[in-house]
Amino acid sequence: MVCGAYIMKTIPIAKPFLGKEELEAVKRVMKSGILAHGPEVEAFEKEFAEYIGVKYAVAVANGTAALDLALKAIGVKEGDEVITTPFTFIATANAILFQRAKPVFADIDPKTYNLDQNEVLEKITNKTKAIIVVHLYGQPADMKAFKEIAEDHKLYLIEDSAQAHGAEFMGQKTGSFGDVAIFSFYPTKNMTTGEGGMVTTNNKEIADRVKLLRNHGQSEKYLHVELGWNLRMTSIAAAIGRAQLRKLDKFNEIRRRNAELLTRRLSRIRGITPPYVDPRVKHVFHQYVVRIEDDFPLSRDELQKLLREKGIGTAIHYPRPIFQQPLYKRLGYKQDICPNAIDASKRVLSLPVHPLVEPSDIEYIINSIQEIISLA
Numbered sequence: 001m002v003c004g005a006y007i008m009k010t011i012p013i014a015k016p017f018l019g020k021e022e023l024e025a026v027k028r029v030m031k032s033g034i035l036a037h038g039p040e041v042e043a044f045e046k047e048f049a050e051y052i053g054v055k056y057a058v059a060v061a062n063g064t065a066a067l068d069l070a071l072k073a074i075g076v077k078e079g080d081e082v083i084t085t086p087f088t089f090i091a092t093a094n095a096i097l098f099q100r101a102k103p104v105f106a107d108i109d110p111k112t113y114n115l116d117q118n119e120v121l122e123k124i125t126n127k128t129k130a131i132i133v134v135h136l137y138g139q140p141a142d143m144k145a146f147k148e149i150a151e152d153h154k155l156y157l158i159e160d161s162a163q164a165h166g167a168e169f170m171g172q173k174t175g176s177f178g179d180v181a182i183f184s185f186y187p188t189k190n191m192t193t194g195e196g197g198m199v200t201t202n203n204k205e206i207a208d209r210v211k212l213l214r215n216h217g218q219s220e221k222y223l224h225v226e227l228g229w230n231l232r233m234t235s236i237a238a239a240i241g242r243a244q245l246r247k248l249d250k251f252n253e254i255r256r257r258n259a260e261l262l263t264r265r266l267s268r269i270r271g272i273t274p275p276y277v278d279p280r281v282k283h284v285f286h287q288y289v290v291r292i293e294d295d296f297p298l299s300r301d302e303l304q305k306l307l308r309e310k311g312i313g314t315a316i317h318y319p320r321p322i323f324q325q326p327l328y329k330r331l332g333y334k335q336d337i338c339p340n341a342i343d344a345s346k347r348v349l350s351l352p353v354h355p356l357v358e359p360s361d362i363e364y365i366i367n368s369i370q371e372i373i374s375l376a
């Protein structure tokens with residue numbers, strides 16, 4: 001829409017927040033000449049472990065690699081079952097397939113969109129080896145319940161914390177509850193390194209195995225004790241990550257403020273349900289996700305289209321549960337399991353909440369929604 005005096009506002013659904021500190025950090029690495037693994041990566045690992053409150057953090061190339069190596073490190077293998085949520089990014093479940101193990105999907109809690117512990121209990125068999133809990137949209141899952149289940153049934157507990165950097169459950173940071181946890185530093189996440197990932201754990205054996213596997217199974221120079229990959233993080237990524245980590249709490253506070261503003265205004269609009277926040281958690285709003293109910297005058301997809309025309313970026317996390325992905329359909333997964341996940345996939349809509357969204361943007365978003373309703 002171009003008409004001289006009128007410039008359309010655009011509010012993207014995600015945007016990395018980078019400043020002069022990140023630029024200085026990159027310059028520092030370039031001047032040092034150490035571009036791949038080195039002291040910068042080790043410093044990032046140490047600082048990240050301290051921030052999360054764990055003994056070990058191992059930096060890797062991306063969050064998907066972190067999941068793959070975490071599962072490999074705890075020994076998930078062919079014939080094992082791993083229970084997880086179907087309402088997450090595909091990487092969570094694919095990491096299980098990469099071990100030739102079987103992803104078993106349990107349904108979600110329709111209020112939080114996180115795994116429902118009772119559904120998980122029903123899926124446990126004598127082949128179950130582990131549970132991967134995802135802290136979806138930045139809201140911690142019920143880690144008290146999942147720790148108990150894992151202990152009672154002698155299962156490994158893995159946290160996919162790719163969307164929950166700095167989130168807390170009962171005052172404790174996600175990424176410190178499970179036997180092992182993973183983070184992603186993709187540009188849309190709460191902090192970024194471009195591409196990047198981290199494995200966190202209090203278990204030295206697991207940390208050592210991830211270090212070995214990310215680096216060609218090499219225990220000492222040119223001595224390869226097992227089959228590994230090159231999934232190391234670069235020093236440039238680590239330097240950006242160190243600068244971002246120092247800003248993470250600030251970023252999260254802005255996300256939380258934005259979420260509060262959105263919820264305050266949206267709760268008066270019929271047919272839109274703002275996110276439910278478990279009183280025991282610190283939610284870091286990787287995504288701000290509303291649910292479009294039947295009494296809203298438009299469909300979710302119509303609303304998304306009209307918002308796009310007003311320059312407001314939204315997204316659907318996620319448009320289908322993982323078992324309905326063509327890959328999983330081909331693997332023989334039933335298409336009508338986990339009704340709560342199926343229902344959520346038809347109703348959720350993510351609105352911009354990232355730290356570059358300003359209160360005036362939120363006013364614009366709310367006014368736009370009201371205008372769209374009045375014309376419906």
Ligand SMILES: *Cc1c(COP(=O)(O)O)cnc(C)c1O
Nearest residue numbers: 062063064089091162184185186
């Ligand atoms: C982003 C994400 C991943 C994968 O991380 P990448 O760094 O993109 O490989 C895994 N799980 C969840 C829940 C994610 O959101």
